[in-house]
Amino acid sequence: MLITDRPDWKLRLSVDDCVLPKDLKEIKFIRETYNNDGELTDESTYQFFLTKRELIDLSNSLLIS
Numbered sequence: 001m002l003i004t005d006r007p008d009w010k011l012r013l014s015v016d017d018c019v020l021p022k023d024l025k026e027i028k029f030i031r032e033t034y035n036n037d038g039e040l041t042d043e044s045t046y047q048f049f050l051t052k053r054e055l056i057d058l059s060n061s062l063l064i065s
Contacts, residue, residue: 009033024049 004011010032018024027050033042
């Protein structure tokens with residue numbers, strides 16, 4: 001899922017099921033930075049492993065803030 005798409009940077013979100021333990025999800029935020037020519041200059045990945053309950057709690061706290 002593409003969250004932010006600007007000429008100088010993008011933020012993508014990826015959510016996948018883990019094989020073991022089965023109740024975990026792998027959450028990745030991928031930030032890409034681009035120069036004036038549109039070339040990728042930097043990429044950072046932030047990876048988290050959360051249960052469904054933790055994801056719900058996180059989502060609720062973001063919506064309430």
